[in-house]
Amino acid sequence: MAEGLGNHTHEATNKGGDNNNSANVITIDSKVDDNGDNSIIINVKEQRNVTFVERPEEKLEQPSIAIKQKSKRVATLDAFRGLTIVLMILVDDAGGSYPKIDHSPWNGCTLADFVMPFFLFIVGVAIALALKRVPKVSSAVKKIVLRTIKLLFWGILLQGGYSHAPDQLVYGVDMKHIRWFGILQRIALVYLVVALIEVFTAKSRPTNELKPGMFSVFSAYKWQWLGGFVAFVIYMTTTYGLYVPDWSFVFEEDDVLHRSSVKCGMRGHLGPACNAVGYVDRQVWGINHLYTQPVWTRLKACTFSSPALGPFREDAPSWCRAPFEPEGLLSSISAILSGTIGIHYGHVLIHIKGHGERLKQWVSMGLGLLILAIILHFTDAIPINKQLYSFSYMCFTTGAAGIVFSGFYLLIDVWGIKTPFLFLVWIGMNAMLVFVFAAQGIFAAFINGWYYGDSDNNLVNWIQKHIFNDVWNSERVGRLLYVIFAEITFWGVVSGILHKLGIYWKL
Template sequence: MKPVKDRLQSLDVFRGLTIASMIIVNTPGDGDHVFGPLKHSEWNGCTPTDLVFPCFIFMMGISIVFALQSKKADPAKHREIIIKALKRMTLLILIGCGIQLVYHFNFSTLRFPGVLPRLGFVYFLSTAIYLYISQKGWKYILGGILLGYYAVVCLVPLQGSYAVTPTHNIVAVIDRFFLSQRHLAKFAYTDPCGILSTLPAVCSAMIGLYAGTILKETGISAKSKFASLSVSGILLIIAGVLFSLLFPLNKPLWSSSYVLFAGGICMTAFAICYLLIDINNIKMPYWIFSVLGVNAIASYVLSEVLPKPLSLIGVATGHGKISGIAIINDLVFAKIVNPEWASLITAMVFTLIVWLPTYVLYKKRVIIKI
């Protein structure tokens, strides 16, 4: 299978791997039986699952560079680019809200934060930074946000206490002040996609901007680019680990140490992907993941919406009625392997279900953009 148009193959593959991972962790066959690495950390810490979202944001930063580098030098085009970025942000927010309304059509309790709204805000702000701030200025913005965020979250006492807990932190307080509990996540006191924590998420995209500039740099070999990406990734990981001594790795807060650590993991993993696919051209069926990566947003939206119609399919059992993908889990795989493996295999089957329509788009070389 040939790649779609002239695209960086490793980016599409890495994005596809990320989307596949996101679908698997978001759609287990049985939420009560999931392997530890496929769960989010409840608070401090970082599991492989906690790396999925920052990887997606990291790749967004790379994509911004690839899409806008040739236009950045022409100030006359900046206004048009910003307007398009604003429209894309708005559309992502609306799609994110629309997905929620598919399941709970109630505007009074609609959760405003979410994966797609965060992607929208981060995309817009990162585009503006890329256009209007020099590369030398990026480090000051990134450092200022990460240090400032650490100071606000950890060094400003809240109700007389410096403790930062799931139910006692400035991030949750700000969200409740501006949005109220009705429009926040119901599954956690601290919304993992809240207002204040979106700022350090922009830094995750800025790490992607840096990676993108390395990849687009002329006059150096691909292997030199791989070396730069790898060394930068390792240094970020070390910086994240050291920073975690002050501000622990924490996905719900999108802590400063988490930005650096996750960004380093993303960059190092992508560098390996770049080495294997674009440099060494190792022959493997990478296109299987490119199918999801080329139409990443469409793949994600489909994975979020598809469980709704599947839930309308129900089967009565001796323990009550089961519906959706739980039918596959309970009546097929749970009878063959242990519950955790059954849950994982079911999630992989669901990922294949999402993959099939995106494969049709891929084969027809159709890319859905917003």
């Protein structure tokens, strides 16, 4: 993080002893660049015909010039972002072999369920740091809108059905079935809302250090919390108050189209079939534009292979074959709270200068959120559910994000233990690159395009089979090791090289 060094100028005159009576005037300007980092500009001008008069009774003191070096960035942000990307690759590509780390089929929380809230949390922290100074509101709004559009574009391109990477060497999507919402689209929505509130309330927030205290930052940024509260009210009233009628859908089985119906006619239901989250998406996007492989197909009610994928039971309810959008509109409104809490952590980082006070505020909030979530879940008041982005799920995962962030900050930025985390820092500094080429399989698809004889006879499959599966005599273990070494480690090295070259592509 760049600690503020105000714009100012020092001037020093170097006495000239030459015959031309010349002197050098050294001008030192300090300014803050677009990234919030301080830079020093030193200008040397030669002035002619300058006469120096030195009184015998006093010495002219040579002025001392203090040059403040460029402030260090908070490495914890990049390390945390890198950890999130690594978790995403691990659970997406190895989750099929290890269902315990894959998304929970419905209620509960697994390793994969932490990925989205971790993304939104660190987006919030980054917004606070990026917008701690807003010189011009219109310019800031323009940048926010443009970045939101970019995220929406990449989200639709990568997850809307256009890309079939890495397994199929084809592209294209039927616009009747394009998926409008996904991971990047949810990040875009949260980023847009949280960042715009931050920009439009720039004049009302403090510009200097706040006094230590648990509620000083809360009161200073009341508009952000008001925005989070509005999102909470909209989500809760809609989830528990919206009437969900009966509905039907069409699915394909054995190359034959079937129509099935789901009986609902209720309010406040939190099960797979009749929840308000799914109903809002069916009404807004249309049922043909939802995700067709929801995780609830791994429930015991749907398959005997639970929690792994398997054939449907003969007595499986009709909704087992229905589509559902895990990154839907109503659940994304709830996700705004994760970004709000993340930006609070960023505000603490800006206005509270002591490491101990920062950690005190961060850890206490993280623990409070975890405790609240556990109480809500185990009393069956509000179960932890990623698909619905329930309030307890938001508290549990965002609280965990706060604890992990605090631990990283203590180790990396306070104690200075940076070397073990360089791998994560490099990936975090090129998060968008790794997301697109690794997590979304674009690079693997490119490699798969160079095959011999048959499309399955490609380098990626050969490496996985002969270097990992055959050596360990286990497809399951081989898959895990392939993900760790051929994907995560590989992209960590690539990110490190790009870091040395000064190339960064973030989310």
